[in-house]
Amino acid sequence: xxxxxxxxxxxxxxxxxxxxxxxxxxxxxxxxxxxxxxxxxxxxxxxxxxxxxxxxxxxxxxxxxxxxxxxxxxxxxxxxxxxxxxxxxxxxxxxxxxxxxxxxxxxxxxxxxxxxxxxxxxxxxxxxxxxxxxxxxxxxxxxxxxxxxxxxxxxxxxxxxxxxxxxxxxxxxxxxxxxxxxxxxxxxxxxxxxxxxxxxxxxxxxxxxxxxxxxxxxxxxxxxxxxxxxxxxxxxxxxxxxxxxxxxxxxxxxxxxxxxxxxxxxxxxxxxxxxxxxxxxxxxxxxxxxxxxxxxxxxxxxxx
Amino acid sequence: xxxxxxxxxxxxxxxxxxxxxxxxxxxxxxxxxxxxxxxxxxxxxxxxxxxxxxxxxxxxxxxxxxxxxxxxxxxxxxxxxxxxxxxxxxxxxxxxxxxxxxxxxxxxxxxxxxxxxxxxxxxxxxxxxxxxxxxxxxxxxxxxxxxxxxxxxxxxxxxxxxxxxxxxxxxxxxxxxxxxxxxxxxxxxxxxxxxxxxxxxxxxxxxxxxxxxxxxxxxxxxxxxxxxxxxxxxxxxxxxxxxxxxxxxxxxxxxxxxxxxxxxxxxxxxxxxxxxxxxxxxxxxxxxxxxxxxxxxxxxxxxxxxxxxxxxxxxxxxxxxxxxxxxxxxxxxxxxxxxxxxxxxxxxxxxxxxxxxxxxxxxxxxxxxxxxxxxxxxxxxxxxxxxxxxxxxxxxxxxxxxxxxxxxxxxxxxxxxxxxxxxxxxxxxxxxxxxxxxxxxxxxxxxxxxxxxxxxxxxxxxxxxxxxxxxxxxxxxxxxxxxxxxxxxxxxxxxxxxxxxxxxxxxxxxxxxxxxxxxxxxxxxxxxxxxxxxxxxxxxxxxxx
Numbered sequence: 074x075x076x077x078x079x080x081x082x083x084x085x086x087x088x089x090x091x092x093x094x095x096x097x098x099x100x101x102x103x104x105x106x107x108x109x110x111x112x113x114x115x116x117x118x119x120x121x122x123x124x125x126x127x128x129x130x131x132x133x134x135x136x137x138x139x140x141x142x143x144x145x146x147x148x149x150x151x152x153x154x155x156x157x158x159x160x161x162x163x164x165x166x167x168x169x170x171x172x173x174x175x176x177x178x179x180x181x182x183x184x185x186x187x188x189x190x191x192x193x194x195x196x197x198x199x200x201x202x203x204x205x206x207x208x209x210x211x212x213x214x215x216x217x218x219x220x221x222x223x224x225x226x227x228x229x230x231x232x233x234x235x236x237x238x239x240x241x242x243x244x245x246x247x248x249x250x251x252x253x254x255x256x257x258x259x260x261x262x263x264x265x266x267x268x269x270x271x272x273x274x275x276x277x278x279x280x281x282x283x284x285x286x287x288x289x290x291x292x293x294x295x296x297x298x299x300x301x302x303x304x305x306x307x308x309x310x311x312x313x314x315x316x317x318x319x320x321x322x323x324x325x326x327x328x329x330x331x332x333x334x335x336x337x338x339x340x341x342x343x344x345x346x347x348x349x350x351x352x353x354x355x356x357x358x359x360x361x362x363x364x365x366x367x368x369x370x371x372x373x374x375x376x377x
Numbered sequence: 378x379x380x381x382x383x384x385x386x387x388x389x390x391x392x393x394x395x396x397x398x399x400x401x402x403x404x405x406x407x408x409x410x411x412x413x414x415x416x417x418x419x420x421x422x423x424x425x426x427x428x429x430x431x432x433x434x435x436x437x438x439x440x441x442x443x444x445x446x447x448x449x450x451x452x453x454x455x456x457x458x459x460x461x462x463x464x465x466x467x468x469x470x471x472x473x474x475x476x477x478x479x480x481x482x483x484x485x486x487x488x489x490x491x492x493x494x495x496x497x498x499x500x501x502x503x504x505x506x507x508x509x510x511x512x513x514x515x516x517x518x519x520x521x522x523x524x525x526x527x528x529x530x531x532x533x534x535x536x537x538x539x540x541x542x543x544x545x546x547x548x549x550x551x552x553x554x555x556x557x558x559x560x561x562x563x564x565x566x567x568x569x570x571x572x573x574x575x576x577x578x579x580x581x582x583x584x585x586x587x588x589x590x591x592x593x594x595x596x597x598x599x600x601x602x603x604x605x606x607x608x609x610x611x612x613x614x615x616x617x618x619x620x621x622x623x624x625x626x627x628x629x630x631x632x633x634x635x636x637x638x639x640x641x642x643x644x645x646x647x648x649x650x651x652x653x654x655x656x657x658x659x660x661x662x663x664x665x666x667x668x669x670x671x672x673x674x675x676x677x678x679x680x681x682x683x684x685x686x687x688x689x690x691x692x693x694x695x696x697x698x699x700x701x702x703x704x705x706x707x708x709x710x711x712x713x714x715x716x717x718x719x720x721x722x723x724x725x726x727x728x729x730x731x732x733x734x735x736x737x738x739x740x741x742x743x744x745x746x747x748x749x750x751x752x753x754x755x756x757x758x759x760x761x762x763x764x765x766x767x768x769x770x771x772x773x774x775x776x777x778x779x780x781x782x783x784x785x786x787x788x789x790x791x792x793x794x795x796x797x798x799x800x801x802x803x804x805x806x807x808x809x810x811x812x813x814x815x816x817x818x819x820x821x822x823x824x825x826x827x828x829x830x831x832x833x834x835x836x837x838x839x840x841x842x843x844x845x846x847x848x849x850x851x852x853x854x855x856x857x858x859x860x861x862x863x864x865x866x867x868x869x870x871x872x873x874x875x876x877x878x879x880x881x882x883x884x885x886x887x888x889x890x891x892x893x894x895x896x897x898x899x900x901x902x903x904x905x906x907x908x909x910x911x912x913x914x915x916x917x918x919x920x921x922x
Contacts, residue, residue, distance in 0.1 A: 118861075121489040122510035143869045143901065212670060231673045232883055319611070319672050320875035321883060327872075336868050341485070341506070 115347040135348035144332065149307075151238075152328040156306050159242050164302065166250045168295060171257030172287060176279070187258075190251030198248075202316035205244055206231065231317070234325040241317060241326070260294040261287065296374040304361040307353040329353055436469040437756045441496040442487060443472060443743075443815060444480035450808030451476065457781075458772055458810035466760045477814060488512050496757060498743040498815045501541065501550050505854060508549030513744040514754055515547040523755055524762035526769075527551060530818065539921035540738035544854040544913070546920070550742030551761050551816030557824045559840045561619060561733040562694035562717040568710075569596045569688060577718050579729075581623050581657060584689075584721055588666040591688035597710065599685075606688040607661070608681050609671040611879070617671065618878070619691035619733060620658065623721040624650035627732035627850050630875055633867060635910055636732075636850040642910035646874045647898055652891045655881040662882050672879055685709035691733070695828065698836040702829050717836045720845055730847045731840070741814035764817055774823035776811055782826075789822050802827055853913035863909050866902040873901065 084091055115135055117128040139145060177183040208215045211227035230236045268286050311330035318326035329349055337346020369375045445451045452474045463470045473494060475483045484499040488507050504513060520527045531537050541552050578584040588606035595602055609617035618628035626645050627636045634645045645651060661667050681687035683705050694717045700706050706713050719729040745757050763769045775782035775789050782789050798805040806812055828834040855863055877894050880886040
């Protein structure tokens with residue numbers, strides 16, 4: 074009883090805040106939690122005509138099929154490698170960029186470079202990927218054109234498995250770095266000026282200020298971003314992959330999401346596709362959960 | 378008020394008497410769908426439409442899902458053919474549509490929502506799949522009782538029936554019937570052959586010689602040796618193993634590489650002929666005779682041909698023949714002369730044949746939702762039947778006589794309004810609801826009349842007249858149970874074969890690894906899939922015999 078009345082008092086005291094929160098709450102229930110019910114089709118042989126209630130139950134059959142799939146380890150490897158390399162090379166860049174912007178003293182120059190850096194984010198993936206295909210073409214493409222100028226042979230980049238990950242990840246970096254930097258810029262803006270002033274008085278140079286003021290202040294944001302990224306470690310967006318790959322380079326390019334797209338959606342194997350997705354998300358959840366525990370122990374930064 | 382009631386009463390009498398006559402006519406259980414409610418129509422209007430509607434009463438409302446062929450001309454109730462059809466059948470259509478590229482998705486979304494339109498157009502395989510799950514009515518009995526044209530063209534034609542029926546043997550969708558068997562043909566720059574003083578290539582060795590000459594000569598006169606001797610289209614059609622024709626095999630990924638060999642289903646990639654074929658292709662690729670970027674190049678035919686860079690191709694014959702009058706092509710080289718030639722053979726004297734062909738049954742079809750009332754189903758099947766009739770076929774191939782076509786010496790020809798329209802004939806036809814992706818009969822006259830000139834027409838019918846066709850390799854339909862077992866082994870094998878075939882051709886995997894490739898497919902369980910295919914093939918042949 075006591076608990077209940079505390080809840081009501083809280084509601085009453087902050088009713089306008091809760092009223093403002095209501096639409097968000099409803100949105101989450103309707104569009105995030107209710108559709109989660111659909112995940113049960115991973116345990117069914119889902120038939121779209123019969124619906125969830127009329128379809129046959131299979132238990133864990135779809136998951137067994139996934140682990141027995143001869144391509145399971147290849148998909149796992151490709152997905153993990155793309156994400157791990159993506160994190161290693163892609164994650165620090167927005168931070169460095171944000172700090173660099175922060176240090177620029179010419180306001181006009183700062184604004185222009187910042188705008189240029191996040192513009193690629195607004196170009197559709199379809200356009201970006203066809204640009205990549207054209208740049209890498211051995212027949213008049215920019216990259217091979219430059220190679221030829223130095224007397225090097227043309228390379229058919231998109232036909233050779235070993236180049237795919239580099240191409241894919243660097244495209245992602247080019248497209249996303251500027252936009253991701255915005256978040257860190259916001260965090261930087263929140264650092265009190267007094268700290269820098271005090272440091273200057275104490276005789277700390279620019280580099281020391283960065284090491285001992287800027288980075289520690291950014292740390293919570295960095296940790297949280299890293300945690301969020303860990304959650305999607307088994308996810309690589311299928312649309313960018315399928316725009317760029319072809320069967321000759323499945324070996325390095327095929328990931329869970331593109332596989333689900335081909336086999337599940339195009340081949341009407343919805344239940345199997347859902348089983349793969351559920352597996353990806355469980356792994357992601359487990360990773361975030363444990364990483365969160367670790368960071369909580371280390372410095373108290375947590376997601377929840 | 379009184380007058381209205383009286384009119385209604387009269388109308389009921391008329392409608393009933395008419396339906397009695399109709400009953401006597403077809404000897405079936407057909408019922409009139411509703412009583413007529415003729416209200417304040419002026420006498421002039423009534424006179425005009427009297428013939429059509431006086432015995433039919435209120436129009437039957439039919440909701441339909443039909444994919445549109447062009448994104449900037451989505452079908453509506455006022456689209457020419459559907460408007461005429463609705464008037465003719467005394468129906469009122471409610472058309473839902475998306476552009477064809479999105480149709481497959483939309484189709485399954487509609488079916489999954491449970492709010493299926495009365496009539497649904499989609500691919501025949503989807504219709505059969507969902508039909509067996511109960512989304513669509515089996516049409517066999519309805520056809521038998523109410524639809525003489527459908528009976529004649531679908532049920533009584535064994536080949537068509539075998540390709541139309543679902544794996545439970547029932548007909549759920551009325552398919553589009555194709556008119557011309559020609560699909561992709563071997564096309565070559567005849568003018569360049571003449572420049573080189575070479576004969577039309579007959580054997581694979583001849584082809585090698587011709588392609589090599591194309592590669593090493595500056596035939597397009599731009600000062601550089603930059604001709605792509607042979608282009609293959611993987612990215613769009615995914616039908617690029619045409620030259621396997623010479624070895625008598627079909628490597629068609631769109632049909633999971635199945636073919637009929639000695640009366641049995643065979644998985645083509647593991648046949649010994651495939652090794653020889655791949656070795657040849659790998660050699661051609663290495664020598665630069667094949668487009669080095671064929672794996673990733675989209676729209677390869679337009680790219681090469683419009684830029685005057687292609688020597689030979691395997692593509693839709695009518696399309697390539699039409700390039701001879703393309704203004705962009707002629708601006709580059711007014712002498713451009715693409716000609717379709719016979720399929721390649723291994724040794725001279727063999728009969729040239731190709732597997733690339735249109736099945737009698739095209740991929741599109743329409744079906745009736747299982748949720749409609751029996752009366753409405755009868756009306757709809759009659760509508761389907763009309764579309765298959767000679768009159769209905771003229772409507773969906775040529776449009777309206779006197780408007781979009783006229784008979785010249787008994788042969789239908791499009792009027793100037795169509796041929797001279799701003800965006801060209803094909804666009805006009807498609808925007809006005811002709812050649813829709815539903816259960817129609819394409820007429821050979823349509824194919825002939827839509828050819829730009831005599832040369833295109835001759836080329837289009839060349840393979841038909843010379844009968845350069847192998848027997849078609851059917852796309853077999855599996856039962857639900859078979860499909861599960863099939864997917865369990867085939868989805869992995871399909872990926873492996875898709876990959877390796879390309880790698881053999883571009884040389885990433887050397888051809889002496891071919892035996893390993895065959896063994897691996899064996900280990901992955903291909904025999905199970907072969908057995909399933911043979912079961913399905915037995916059903917298929919029993920329907921077509």
